[in-house]
Amino acid sequence: MDRSARIIVLDDEAELRNMLQRFLTAQGFSVRVVENGARLKRYLEREPYDVLVLDLMIGDENGLDICKQLRDAGETLPILMLTAKGDPLDRVAGLETGADDYLAKPFLPQELTARINALLRRQKIAAGDPTVTTQSVRFGDFRLDVAKSLLFRGDEPVELHSAQMLLLTALGSSPNRAVSRDNLIARARGREHDALDRSIDVQVLRLRQMIESDPSKPRFIKTVWGVGYMLIADVES
Template identity: 80%
Template sequence: MDRPAKIIVLDDEVELRNMLLRFLRGHGFDVRAAEDSKRLDRYLEREPFDLLVLDLMIGAEDGLEICARLRTQGQTLPILMLTAKGDPLDRVAGLETGADDYLAKPFLPRELVARINALLRRQKIASGDVTVTSQSVRFGDFTLDVARQQLTRAGTPQEIHSAQMLLLVALASSPNRPVSRDNLLARARGREHDALDRSIDVQVLRLRQIIEDDPSKPRFIKTVWGVGYMLVADVEP
């Protein structure tokens, strides 16, 4: 039986935070709640989460700043942003900083659950086999924490675009085995995208520019002619 999805909620309004805790737990989610970004960071350091529900208007570091910082740190867990503002420009700003979806207050609780489930389905496709998400994958000086979807080099977090991170996680789901372009498209882009095979080749090139010393002679992301690509790596439980 699959474990319940783990969700972290960040909202500085006690009443709304407690309501979200009760409601989401009532729908079978494993939920933690944080009142500020410091508490959020402590949770994310201790354990992996499947999704973050993030309030836009909070404290000294607002939701946009938190979202941008997490993405810069290489954190790619899905982020659903909540805000009392209904201005489309706020929605655009949230999405541009790395949020995956946006829900304006007041909202119907059922819509919140529907959006969370949609994001979790998309992430499951992107991450491939969920049984590998407790592993770390090492290649050269790099370590990919699959659970947290964080890439480090010699212990230093690396800045990586979410598209390349999803591709790397897709390859890391089947380390040392060829993964077809169709499979990578499904995992890294989601089945709802009507993308061309060549787009994967472009993303692989960009990923190689990040992790390979010489992208023209890759050590870690190998081309398997007639099939797709393979990540050469050591897997640690």
């Protein structure tokens, strides 16, 4: 279990909200509970979460609509949908609107925990495990301190926009390996996720303009067609 995982629960039933908060907190999660879509939106804008537990029927609101709105806005956090309905068509509808998993009420609390942990594992795999976490990588005249997210040209620091630095650090943490666009988004989620979502190609172009002698024929940030991008670099111990 990832005890640092942050869970946010949206359910309009106060008794169930409180029960879920107590149980999930006892399992080691950091838990926030909200009762409507407006409060959910405010909390998601303030801080990152790792899993959303979303009730299908929320008073006058509809969990399917909330799920679709989040996905349309570019939100990628895993969503576990709860419903009192056991109809397989409801499950299909939830998955088609962007939910990652589905759990029918009533359910065992232990099954909820197991499903949350499965989503966290899936997210970790999707993000890709960095192969470099403390070293520096060098490419051309540049040196990237991966741990500190600092770029140098010779001995001089190079200023980058935060989104570009996040992208370069994500690439630098897996040098000489193709990293998918989805992985790059997932690695940056919780910091500048919105800045990278749907704009990675633009940030790659800007990075190339800064570090490549000929951006149209890049030596360091390579496009891996059908996958994403790769940073060609030497790893320093």
